[in-house]
Amino acid sequence: MLKAVQLKKVFESGFWQKKSLVAVDGVDLEIGRNETIALVGESGSGKTTLGKMLLLLLESTEGQIFLDGVELTKVKKRELQNIRKDLQLIPQHPEVSFDPRWKVYDSIVEPMRIHRVVKSRADEKKKVFELLNMVGLKEDHLDRYPHELSGGELQRVMIARVLSLNPKIIVADEPTSMLDVSVQAQILNLLMNLQKKFDLSIIFITHDLEVARKVSNRIAIMYAGQIIEMAEPNELFNNPLHPYTQFLIESAELTSNLYTFDIEDDSNSIIEGCRYYARCPIRKNSCKEQLPELLNINSRHKVRCLCTYLKEGGILI
Numbered sequence: 544m545l546k547a548v549q550l551k552k553v554f555e556s557g558f559w560q561k562k563s564l565v566a567v568d569g570v571d572l573e574i575g576r577n578e579t580i581a582l583v584g585e586s587g588s589g590k591t592t593l594g595k596m597l598l599l600l601l602e603s604t605e606g607q608i609f610l611d612g613v614e615l616t617k618v619k620k621r622e623l624q625n626i627r628k629d630l631q632l633i634p635q636h637p638e639v640s641f642d643p644r645w646k647v648y649d650s651i652v653e654p655m656r657i658h659r660v661v662k663s664r665a666d667e668k669k670k671v672f673e674l675l676n677m678v679g680l681k682e683d684h685l686d687r688y689p690h691e692l693s694g695g696e697l698q699r700v701m702i703a704r705v706l707s708l709n710p711k712i713i714v715a716d717e718p719t720s721m722l723d724v725s726v727q728a729q730i731l732n733l734l735m736n737l738q739k740k741f742d743l744s745i746i747f748i749t750h751d752l753e754v755a756r757k758v759s760n761r762i763a764i765m766y767a768g769q770i771i772e773m774a775e776p777n778e779l780f781n782n783p784l785h786p787y788t789q790f791l792i793e794s795a796e797l798t799s800n801l802y803t804f805d806i807e808d809d810s811n812s813i814i815e816g817c818r819y820y821a822r823c824p825i826r827k828n829s830c831k832e833q834l835p836e837l838l839n840i841n842s843r844h845k846v847r848c849l850c851t852y853l854k855e856g857g858i859l860i
């Protein structure tokens with residue numbers, strides 16, 4: 544359904560001296576209908592940048608994106624308007640996506656008007672009530688301004704707004720991280736139920752491995768702009784192969800949340816070998832020179848680590 548091939552994003556940053564920062568570094572990813580892939584990784588590993596590129600909200604420096612076989616990176620801007628409604632974002636902070644001067648009703652109908660998915664005001668009203676029902680809000684909420692809603696209610700409005708366009712792919716970028724635990728669970732359940740109903744493909748960005756395990760069919764672990772391991776949740780938790788994944792799982796068990804390094808290293812700058820070299824407890828000299836590929840260990844498990852290939856039976860050689 545959605546397929547990314549060797550996606551790369553390089554930002555030019557630096558105030559006095561310009562420096563290239565590789566935020567996403569050669570990502571291949573394929574997501575099927577009704578599938579959820581969780582992108583997990585520490586702050587700065589490129590999750591949001593990758594998510595935005597997949598939704599065409601950010602231009603890729605290199606690589607291709609296909610939706611149902613159509614290469615989106617080649618489609619003309621005018622034709623993209625139609626495709627954009629299939630690709631939607633649920634952001635971490637919905638409050639910044641809403642106009643504070645608009646009531647909830649207007650915020651929900653705005654994208655439907657832009658994309659002309661309703662034919663009359665009566666249709667529009669009917670659709671808004673349907674959506675409201677689905678996301679568990681009441682008629683009374685429609686007449687309020689964003690600041691008059693709780694974080695959980697606001698995220699429900701965001702979900703209604705996104706679903707109004709009947710999208711194919713949703714990138715949910717840490718959609719529950721600012722909510723308290725009980726509301727988090729409600730929103731996650733709501734998303735999972737709506738996914739079945741709407742046949743959605745979801746890329747779920749999170750720091751929280753336990754959330755990833757709960758919501759996803761597959762988990763992709765990101766480090767320094769690359770996917771370094773990918774597997775179904777049970778397989779990944781029972782048999783983590785990359786030293787970084789092992790570290791994440793151990794840290795999550797200790798703190799129930801993902802430990803973040805103090806990132807004063809150069810993991811996002813352009814180096815030759817394995818991006819995890821500086822921190823890796825099992826590194827070999829050859830890891831410094833050779834960037835490992837993301838290779839299949841078996842049909843359900845991929846890893847990007849030279850030492851693991853050798854240990855797991857030498858697929859590389």
Ligand SMILES: Nc1ncnc2c1ncn2[C@@H]1O[C@H](COP(=O)(O)OP(=O)(O)OP(=O)(O)O)[C@@H](O)[C@H]1O
Pocket residue numbers: 554555556564565566584585586587588589590591592593811
């Ligand atoms: N517009 C930009 N200009 C320059 N650098 C950027 C820009 N957007 C992101 N970056 C950099 O790209 C890298 C990846 O950022 P990104 O936001 O994708 O990471 P992330 O994994 O989503 O982090 P977080 O979990 O904190 O949201 C970071 O080093 C970030 O500073």
